[in-house]
Amino acid sequence: MIYFILVILLNTLLSVLFKIFPKYNIDTFQAIVFNYLTCVITGTWYLGANPFTSQQLHAAWLPYAIIMGIAFISVFNLIGYCTKTIGITATTISNKLSLIIPVIISIFAYNETSTLVRIIGILLAVPAVYFSSKKTETTEQHNSWKLIALLFLLSGLLDSFVKFVETTYLSKADDQAYYTIYVFSTAAIIGICIGIQKIIRKQTTFELKNIVAGIILGIPNYFSIYFFIKLLNSHIMNSSAIIPIANIGVVVCAALAALILFKERMNKTNTIGLLLGIISILLIAFEDLF
DSSP states (O other): OHHHHHHHHHHHHHHHHHHHGGGGTOOHHHHHHHHHHHHHHHHHHHHTSOOOSHHHHTOTTHHHHHHHHHHHHHHHHHHHHHHHHTOHHHHHHHHHHTTHHHHHHHHHHSOOOOOHHHHHHHHHHHHHHHHHHOOSSHHHHHHHHHHHHHHHHHHHHHHHHHHHHHHHHOOSHHHHHHHHHHHHHHHHHHHHHHHHHHHHTTSOOOOHHHHHHHHHHHHHHHHHHHHHHHHHHTOSSOHHHHHHHHHHHHHHHHHHHHHHHHOOOOOHHHHHHHHHHHHHHHHHHTGGGO
């Protein structure tokens, strides 16, 4: 249960930080790059050993860590942008309702059973994502929908990838820790290269406050991923139930944080989207009770 609570609180904190950054004119991309460097340092400290050894460089999971690192920096930047431009609630609903993708994959790839209740929950996720991101203005609505749909797809595929690697290669606790560090190392290297290129082209300038923001973001980000892998590996229930239960907690907490801290108002359509999202996750998570 402790892993559930930690995953929910840490993911909510990340959403709140992304919403705060524009207030202080933080360069989100630079913050994300330093966030990944912080994740590597935090992971190494938490592990208590040098992760960059010849043994780890020949690990079977290394190619997957590199692929996931590339995906992480892409999705994380998209989450940051969507949070800033569309809002915490719509972004979180889209990000977390993407669970229907790993749920569907789990049914077919890992032979997990499916019921009519789960199928209804999966189908409800589609209108939930649409309604939660719908805006009044036509242009804004169109752009928001495209961004939210892209985030929905990429987040779902990434969660599926995490489950595949965890099931196939990360049965040992040490491997879970090493793998996480290598994912963040890959993301950091890519981010640094892009960041240097942007500075050379004078598309951005380096500021000390972005390092501070990255450190503040990086510590909870590392543990959000690490504890998510630990949660999946705990085997307290099927992954098709673990992911929805964790995600409903994040959706509800993020919506409350958006309302209380940032006075984010939802129109009637957005509220319908939030309710459909919660119902969808509940049906998927607790199908056996129906």
